[in-house]
Amino acid sequence: MPPFVPPFDVPEGDPFGVHNLPYGVFSRAGSDGGPADGSDGRTVGVRLGDHVLDAGAAARALGSPYAALLARPSLNPLLAAGSTAWSDVRRALTAWMTVPAHQETVAPFLYPLSSVTLHLPFEVADYVDFYASENHARNVGRIFRPDAPDPLTPNWKHLPIGYHGRSGTVVVSGTDVVRPSGQRKAPTDPAPVFGPSVRLDIEAEVGFVVGAPSPMGESVALGDFRDHVFGLCLLNDWSARDLQAWEYVPLGPFLGKSFATSVSAWITPLDALEDAAVAPPERTHALLPYLDDGATGIDPGGYDLRISVAINGHVVSEPPFSTMYWTAAQQLTHMTVNGASLRTGDLYGSGTVSGPERSERGSLLELTWNGTEPLELPDGKRTFLEDGDVVTLSAWAPGPGGVRVGLGEVTGRIVSG
Template sequence: MGTIEVAADSPFGLDNLPYGVFSPAGGAPRVGVRLGDTVVDLATLLPTDAEVFAVPALNPFMAQGPARWREIRRRVTDLLAGGVPAAACHRIDAVAGHLPFEVADYVDFYASEHHASNVGRLFRPGAPPLPAAWKHLPIAYHGRAGTVVVSGTGIVRPRGQRAHPDEDMPVFGPSLRLDIEAELGFVVGVGSPLGSPITVDEFDDHVFGAVLVNDWSARDLQSWEHVPLGPHQGKSFATSISPWVVPMAALRAARVPLPRQIPEPLPYLRPGAPGGELWGLDVDVAVEWNGEMVSRPPYREMYWSPAQMLAHLTVNGASTRTGDLFASGTVSGPRADQRGAFLELTWGGAEPVRVGGERRAFLLDGDRVTITGTAPGSGGGRVGFGAVTGTVLPAPS
């Protein structure tokens, strides 16, 4: 038995304990929690619960529901505060990380007013920046669950149709305007049956945790295809997520009031329980391009709350399943250095940023993007998500 040493400023302290799936050298993938720079094998730490932890995905555990999540978190916290069997402990640099859960469905929202307004000005100059429905409902598109990948997975440059704004005929080839979107994603633990909406008050009964998301975007493919049905080929080729799922319990101290919503949302997007309130999250996001910090988007600026996103997703009777992922859309703030997509950051390429001594607008082969994020923790420090990183690979020949 031993004690795990954790640096005082570590974003992976006892108030965090994010879940992930890892494999030790020569071992099979299994569920663990991260404490400092140590990954703790939960099947070894909690042998009576090995049936849900000695498996390659969090789904069996997440499906057990919030009472079980609370019980396991209490037990793990108590055990890790004391002595831990050496056989349960692995150095973070000695294990391989995997996609932490089987993604059942993937929906991506458009919840930042700053981002939506900037994109509106870029794509529809002279028209109102926000679509008519934007302040009445959280707009979203349905993505592809099969192309959600874990941090570190190479991103192959997509090919498709693209056209110059002044041309009527498209050409086929690799995207020339490959972009990123820095987002926060939420993982459903307990699903809901077809025809049974989830209210904003029921968020904590269904959502297990949060991850960082990079929703890679081919802007030239997107701009050609998006009217009238929205994103498809420009988005469906890859979405990266961080390897650690931060439990929503670890983010309680990060809850903050939403910006004022005008007009007042319809009743299904408002709390119904006495004393209920809508909340955002005080998460500081950071975007690095080839190792250089280029943007610091603040999630606290988001217009629509995670609970409102889930309520709108299901209000028409759509079901949810364990492993569903819904993401916030690009996180952007009011300042130019708080824009979470390069489309915004470089204003459509017209205002390039300096990266590695060069003026850059969109991604080149070999470029590496890393997104990180931290939030206030209950112990007075910071809670970290772990990085989501991807390197652009050449398009197939």
Template sequence: MLDLTGPFGIHHLPYGVFTYGGVAPRVGVRVGDAVLDLGGAEAAGLIDAGGAFGQPTLNAHLAQGRAAWTAARDRITTLLRDESATLDGLVYPLTDVTLLLPFAVGDYVDFYSSEHHAANVGALFRPGSPPLLPNWKHLPIGYHGRAGTVVVSGTDVVRPCGQRKAPTADVPTYGPTGRLDIEAEVGFVVGAGTALGDRVGVADFADHVFGVVLVNDWSARDIQAWEYQPLGPFLGKSFATSVSAWVTPLAALEAAWVPAPAQDPAVLPYLSGGGHRGLDLALEVEWNGTVVSRPPFAPMYWTPAQQLAHLTVNGASVRPGDLYASGTVSGPERDQTGSFLELTWGGAEPVTVGDAKRTFLEDGDTVTVRATAPGRDGAVLALGEVTATVLPSR
């Protein structure tokens, strides 16, 4: 019996890609603790998605656009509610399937959109100076990451090596990072693409973004601190970015939109309009089984729609499967921060994890990021978690 009422019930229906018993990877939706095989359902004539659900990634469906996304979701919902529908051989226990990266990532952009996070990092790295740089409230700051190292939840992360320079040292040294960190973020998966030279306005966000994933943008803080001057993140970030195995469609989050924080000074016209909405997502960061932080997403200063508008304002195109992330999600309190850099105030104030005092990640540590959101008719949705364990350097 499928659970249609829980956090992965009929109001949610997140999409993923899975294999089972040696069958080729195909698209499915999560229903409770089971997976409905959409590729098999399409082959059986129960759903028509133009063959997109039999593909090894979501990209073909992403490219079909908003009308096709709506039609497919409506048909899946109808099928699940139809007590006479035969789903024999199309439903698998979640514990029996292997989940894969749900979409092929073409480009990856990471933003820096939490005022609380930016202020914390500014205070840590530039003591005695204003915590926010002059441009921060005028445009969504971001950088282009490495799409090829975006991995699905459950993939182990190898401790990276690189150059790092201690504050008291005259020259850098090479070796494993000693300040491995996380960044709890929310990612947005692009569906319908654009042509080179075109722009996406804030009001057109839902026509181009298919859904949402949780993100852990792993960060080597000592490597990052040495290399980021003057250009920004590079090897301190590019070794791994973990994402959920399940993509929550925007259609499932209609009840989660809330007014975004007021922006002062006023933004330029291309960043205004569209209702200025944020998402009411409640994140949770678990470190070796201990919940150490609960970052709120609703107070993020720059909205997902503004991020996409800024990403494309220079005419840069987007493609199905492109991913952009919010940047670290942090609230005003220490136990609402989305990085251990902030949680431990640069390592100066250890936190209790289990029965030990900790600052940055050690080999063998496991970090899990979860989130919930309000759904329709009072339902609570649980976004697909993102988890990984740290392995020793090679």
């Protein structure tokens, strides 16, 4: 048998070391729901290497005042507590993981990841999806409007385009995705038909999780982004391109998007990503004042996240999040500028992340140029997803001292409807 390695002895350079400490919700073997008492049922966990800490049980054992936020079956109480509490809890967790006296107390509450079940980490309130990658938007414009003088729509450089999605079908990584059915009509078909989607796609995205709410009738300023957004995760916004193409005029995505959105089981706090902060690409159009992030003292809002997309274990794309034209701060501000309120647990997606190179495109629509240039995979060609295909998104970001900050992966398997 391999030698026992104490849970705190995470290998040097591990992307889930003490510099990261992402949050999730887990239950131990033989438990599915039930009371969050630190031993049975769902409870808040914090990842360290290949272990997860029962944060609530550790907090109680140490007499911490944060037990009321952490001994819960969801992250929502912690999310609602606000940015001061988020920073305080993170400092406490770091101490519990690194100070020998605390380690002795919390060690019994660290469990191997292989022995637990991970759940959707927060109760999703509203879900919004944006369209913030210029590379993606230009590719889509060239595919569907090849004769247009500009592949971008006239509003694209002036505001973050988005739509409200369905929060009830946001699912945790590892959940099977049932191939959706609906109406579809090819341009040459005389009438629409009903049946399973034959152009099922992925969208490699980053999701941002709202903690502190805002009242209806008030907007959130760019500089207040960190007061409201707790952290981020990887997100796959599955898309049935054929259903969407028939239904989306004039009101936008509906059944082609609402059947499933997969998110990571781990939420990385923004405080873990200080070394990944970057400026967004240069703006080519003047922005209205509420979106102008060039002002002194405004967080630049970009993040250097390196995403990898794999189908059946074969990497097909590596989209760079640093190329996103619109930042998460601008998206939050635009989302609330009309007075729409924020709720704890709101989730908003960045939109498909695509870089300038073919190997950096975040959807099969782009990678195969709408099915005209199939991908060569070890198990055969692909234009869009087939039943049994497993899609996995993973990512990392630069961390302190050159170490990587790992983001929890998102995986989903396509099953027949």
